[in-house]
Amino acid sequence: MPSLEKSFKCIKNVIFDMDGLLLDTEILYEKAYENIMNRYEMTFHKDYQMKILGCDTDTINKFFVDELGLPCTYEEFQSQKDAEMAALSPHCNFMPGAKKLVEHLHKKNIPIAVATSSGQQSFDLKTQNHKEFFKLFNHIVLGSSDPEVKKGKPAPDIFLVCASRFPNKPKPEDCLVFEDSPNGVQGAKAAGMQVVMVPDPNLDKEQTKDATLVLKSLEEFKPEAFGLASF
Known part of the structure; x- marks a missing residue:
C-alpha cells in the first residue's frame, strides 16, 4: 500500500x-442476490459479488442468467432484484x-x-x-x-x-x-x-x-x- x-x-x-x-449498498445487494438464488435452490457465493462489483445492470443480469445458469430471463431477474432492493434500500x-x-x-x-x-x-x-x-x-x-x-x-x-x-x-x-x-x-x-x-x-x-x-x-x-x- x-x-x-x-x-x-x-x-x-x-x-x-x-x-x-x-x-x-454491497451488503444489501448480496442479500438480494442470495434471496433470489435461494428461490431456485442455488447458492450465492461471496466471490460472485467480487466479479460484478462496479458493473452495469445488463452485465450483472447476464452474469446471473448466462454464467450462473439462473433459470429465468434477464427481465425476470431484474424484476426480482428491483423488488428485493425496494425492501432493503431504506436501510x-x-x-x-x-x-x-x-x-x-x-x-x-x-x-x-x-x-x-x-x-x-x-x-x-x-x-x-x-x-x-x-x-x-x-x-x-x-x-x-x-x-x-x-x-x-x-x-x-x-x-x-x-x-x-x-x-x-x-x-x-x-x-x-x-x-x-x-x-x-x-x-x-x-x-x-x-x-x-x-x-x-x-x-x-x-x-x-x-x-x-x-x-x-x-x-x-x-x-x-x-x-x-x-x-
Missing part, C-alpha cells in the same frame, strides 16, 4: 462512485468517512460529482433517505440509464462524460476518482484520471494494484496529498 504521506498530482475536480464507496447507510469528506470538499468549493453504474430507479431507491446529501454534488451520472454512457465500467465512458459536465471543463488528469471496485479503477485509469481505491477487505490484493492510492477507509484520505484543502 502506498504511503499516505506521498504527494500525488494536484487535481481540481473529484468524482465519486456510489455503491460500496459512499453508500454501504442503506453511509460508508465510514464518506459524509465528512463530501461535506468538506463542498464547503471548500471543490467541484464534485457522482459516477455510478446504477440506473435512475435504483439510484432513487438507495438515496431516498439521503436526498440532502446528494444535493451537494454538481451533477450525478447514472451509467445504466444515461444515453451518453455507451459502455459501462471498466470502459472509461462514464468518467469522461462525468468530467465533461463540470462547469469548469477539467482535463481528465485534473480529476480524481474514488472507487471501490477493480472495474471502476480500470475505467478511471483508462480515462486518464488518478484513482483512490477503497476496496472490499475480501478483495484479492492483486486486484488493487492499478489504483493510484489504496485506503482501508475514506477516513484515511488526506486531501492535501492531491493539492486540496486539508480538513
Whole structure:
C-alpha cells in the first residue's frame, strides 16, 4: 500500500462512485442476490459479488442468467432484484468517512460529482433517505440509464462524460476518482484520471494494484496529498 504521506498530482475536480464507496449498498445487494438464488435452490457465493462489483445492470443480469445458469430471463431477474432492493434500500447507510469528506470538499468549493453504474430507479431507491446529501454534488451520472454512457465500467465512458459536465471543463488528469471496485479503477485509469481505491477487505490484493492510492477507509484520505484543502 502506498504511503499516505506521498504527494500525488494536484487535481481540481473529484468524482465519486456510489455503491460500496459512499453508500454501504454491497451488503444489501448480496442479500438480494442470495434471496433470489435461494428461490431456485442455488447458492450465492461471496466471490460472485467480487466479479460484478462496479458493473452495469445488463452485465450483472447476464452474469446471473448466462454464467450462473439462473433459470429465468434477464427481465425476470431484474424484476426480482428491483423488488428485493425496494425492501432493503431504506436501510442503506453511509460508508465510514464518506459524509465528512463530501461535506468538506463542498464547503471548500471543490467541484464534485457522482459516477455510478446504477440506473435512475435504483439510484432513487438507495438515496431516498439521503436526498440532502446528494444535493451537494454538481451533477450525478447514472451509467445504466444515461444515453451518453455507451459502455459501462471498466470502459472509461462514464468518467469522461462525468468530467465533461463540470462547469469548469477539467482535463481528465485534473480529476480524481474514488472507487471501490477493480472495474471502476480500470475505467478511471483508462480515462486518464488518478484513482483512490477503497476496496472490499475480501478483495484479492492483486486486484488493487492499478489504483493510484489504496485506503482501508475514506477516513484515511488526506486531501492535501492531491493539492486540496486539508480538513
